[in-house]
Amino acid sequence: MSNFKVGIRENQNIHIVDLKGYLDAHTAPELEVVFQSLLEKKNYNIVVNCSDLNYISSAGLGVFMAYIEDVRKNRGDIKLSNMSPKVYNVFDLLGFPLLYDITSDEADAIKKFCDKK
Amino acid sequence: MKTISLNILSRTEKLSNVRDFVSDAAKEFGFDDETVSKISLAVDEACTNIIKHAYEYAANKQLEIKVITNKEQFEVVIVHQGKLLDPKLLKAPDMKDYLIHPRRGGLGIHLMRLLMDKVEYKITQDQKCEVHLLKNLSATGS
Numbered sequence: 001m002s003n004f005k006v007g008i009r010e011n012q013n014i015h016i017v018d019l020k021g022y023l024d025a026h027t028a029p030e031l032e033v034v035f036q037s038l039l040e041k042k043n044y045n046i047v048v049n050c051s052d053l054n055y056i057s058s059a060g061l062g063v064f065m066a067y068i069e070d071v072r073k074n075r076g077d078i079k080l081s082n083m084s085p086k087v088y089n090v091f092d093l094l095g096f097p098l099l100y101d102i103t104s105d106e107a108d109a110i111k112k113f114c115d116k117k
Numbered sequence: 118m119k120t121i122s123l124n125i126l127s128r129t130e131k132l133s134n135v136r137d138f139v140s141d142a143a144k145e146f147g148f149d150d151e152t153v154s155k156i157s158l159a160v161d162e163a164c165t166n167i168i169k170h171a172y173e174y175a176a177n178k179q180l181e182i183k184v185i186t187n188k189e190q191f192e193v194v195i196v197h198q199g200k201l202l203d204p205k206l207l208k209a210p211d212m213k214d215y216l217i218h219p220r221r222g223g224l225g226i227h228l229m230r231l232l233m234d235k236v237e238y239k240i241t242q243d244q245k246c247e248v249h250l251l252k253n254l255s256a257t258g259s
Contacts (some may be wrong), residue, residue, distance in 0.1 A: 025165040026129035057161050058224035066221040099216045
């Protein structure tokens, strides 16, 4: 059984991806499928809620890295919210707060998309 | 000196077992939670690289994860018999360029070096490949 779950919600035309559990090389393909599906349907405003994400390795980071340029070329963004300090530390170590918009709360990320419209 | 080891098949589904094994050993050694997380992530990255690049996802190969401790040092040695890792893969990416042109891959080895005090690649006399990851007890919290 996979120790990772991914769900999608929609709020004001913004897609919220909920991550739960452990995102590593074994589970990253599940997230990959979700991003592929969002982009195929031209959904480019994406918030990734990490409140229940316990762990991320470079395989998980690689999924965001693979899609961020495409999403931004289409005037969208991948914003990340509700990270635990443990998960944030991995992003921080690599300097990713410069690359990604990371908010403490999902509502802040949604507001940023709405303010831009 | 004390050594404990775990043998796994070269499958990504085994990464969680590796993380549990290394985390338990690092906690018992006396590292704080933050350092335990760093060591566990570094070992995950090393095993992922071996499964992906050295064994090219062949699912029935062996990896041995050894934890060797003395008073001051915590060393994880991962032994495999796959392909030698390409030196290009061992080179850390230029992070400035990486942040301007995001792409997948290359982050694992960079992370390992940031998380551990020393990372080395060795070949044994009987032609086995080893990845050595070292953390000093005094470096706790760094």
